[in-house]
Amino acid sequence: MIDVQTLAIDPSELQARIDRLGNIGSHPDGGLYRALYDDGWVAGMALVRSWLDELGMATRVDAVGNLWGRIEGSAGGDAVVTGSHIDTVRQGGKYDGALGIHVGIAAVRALVAAHGTPKRPLEVLVICEEEGSRFSCNFWGARAIVGRIEPGEHERAVDADGVTIGEAMRARGFDPAHIPEARRDDVAAFVEAHIEQGAILEREGYPIGIVSTITGSRWLRVRVSGRQDHAGTTPMDLRRDPVAGAAHMIERVTAAATRMGRPAVATVGRIAANPGSVNVVPGWCEFTIDARHAEPEPRRALLAEIDAILADVARERGLELEAETMADHDPVPMHEEIRGILEEVVQGMGLRYLVMPSGAGHDSEILAPRFPTAMLFVPSRDGRSHTPAEYTPVEQIVPGVRALAGALHRLAY
């Protein structure tokens, strides 16, 4: 095992890259917005390609727009790949996704400088889309790589202006008929570096997080229907008030997740009552529940408890309940062996690290079922994410570069 502390990593160059990419694709209301196939995205991808070219990598863009930089290995075989995505949410920050590219480039650069040509092919992957912030789908790039884009999906997924993802592809010179060509089968390992997007590492003083599992989330759309009534003339005891019922449900659901403890979470992000007049008892109230847990068994228990709370409160209050599952993903465990390599490298660096589930989704959850995959986190200041306030000081990024470089060395050299 190499001593990663001796690798030459230039923090100011790293910071300069973060800032330069972080100036491309700004949102009119502040922060970044690089959405798949838009101008900012094109400019960002071109900039990163120029960096991969400078590294001496052979670069190519696949059929959907993923960018690959490759150094051939002396022994050939399947590739060892690191990377993340450069698309952003609306009003996003400079670190979510992009950090994995910056860290990957710095790690490969340092490895090649110190150790020359790898045995296995070593690649940096810039995934074209993860966030789902333009089209009505997400993980577009990663799903193309594992062959999980459905036939005809490019005609169904649309943006807010009704443009299909297929039309947007053609406008950038991609032919949707070639989507299947983006599939890769020759990947030996994928390692993704990312900001934590939460505050646990920072609060608990860990410089590195190593991901055990990417959490499984279920999204419900819940509609509670009662009876629309006059807010002045209907006594409380004669009401079937869907907002009072929804409030009772939300209070109990969030309390249940809190009681279950980390990493159980339950979030009501959206809520509305109809007709929405101050002086009318609403006829119905609709809200969403995003519930997550990283382990299959407690996840099932959490979801079952939520379902029971919704049914109980509806029955107690004489309300009708409709719950539609918008999404339901099992947790995705990271690859034991690569995770172990990351742990050894970080131990070798003499750093504390936290083995933790990822509460957020990542490209790695799409790639993991097909390729040995692992992730490492660096802290997010104040846990901020999906906001221009995202920040990780460069001195907290450098240990991530060393950890990634150590793992890539073990896998590719």
Added chain:
Amino acid sequence: MIDVQTLAIDPSELQARIDRLGNIGSHPDGGLYRALYDDGWVAGMALVRSWLDELGMATRVDAVGNLWGRIEGSAGGDAVVTGSHIDTVRQGGKYDGALGIHVGIAAVRALVAAHGTPKRPLEVLVICEEEGSRFSCNFWGARAIVGRIEPGEHERAVDADGVTIGEAMRARGFDPAHIPEARRDDVAAFVEAHIEQGAILEREGYPIGIVSTITGSRWLRVRVSGRQDHAGTTPMDLRRDPVAGAAHMIERVTAAATRMGRPAVATVGRIAANPGSVNVVPGWCEFTIDARHAEPEPRRALLAEIDAILADVARERGLELEAETMADHDPVPMHEEIRGILEEVVQGMGLRYLVMPSGAGHDSEILAPRFPTAMLFVPSRDGRSHTPAEYTPVEQIVPGVRALAGALHRLAY
């Protein structure tokens, strides 16, 4: 006291009038919409004026559009007035407001037929606007009568298209400069018949309700602010979740009103979370609370308890609380003596009646502080109100006509 059971009241004529006015001013999505100064309102007012003309009343339209029909009294003096409004909410029904006109016309017609000219002037008043469903104000007609329209208000109150109430007046030939001329000082009594708009009379088997007090309502706009966070990466124990806090508040506020018992009510009619994404812990949640009670002391206690709940939950959960009072009206008691006359008349009819607060607002609450005022209710089928489903069978309206006629006879003959 006359025997009101002998008065000639034609239920089929009453029903025909209800249906005829109920066909004027339809809303494209169903039900009625007669909004102040619009075409349906003009047509409805013209129809009612023709009915008042047929009754032999002298009719006039005042400076804001209230329609008055008058029979001079043999002894002169201040007028005894009955009436209500003919404007409706969007997708309203045929009974709210209009019923008071139909009942008033039928009562005056029966009284004149049986007893001839009154001693005091007897008037039917068709108030031009009560509901506040077009312009950003309400009680326009009643406030004009008591001189409570503020100088310049006609330039400030606008509809959804930005048309001021003054512009809308001019388009119908009314000059805002003349608004003060609508004021009346020569009213001896006002009695308004109305549908209950609730289900208490029907459920408890009372044919008539006599209003004790018009409830005092307070409208709050509450904003609970926490911290916007990622729904996957922020553990429950690190959150300041404004939706969970709002749910807790709403659950406790509605429970408090229920525990206090009739006629305390608390309604959350509108609620929203920002930014409103399924997978984002919202930064803030906004909702309204309409709280009402008919008696000043328990009303103060209810409002104080609501304020305490909001403050307690915000403090417990580390949330910021802003509560803006949108409206705050004290309860308005009805006139003891006229209320007593109504009770005697209904007792004389051998009917059970319920002395009850009005949970809804009415023109009578504007007129009551200046003129001796009282109200009677007939049942609303299934308590429906502000919907095309509003309904009261004509055989349940006729006792209301007789009760009103008896009271008008006592007051004017």
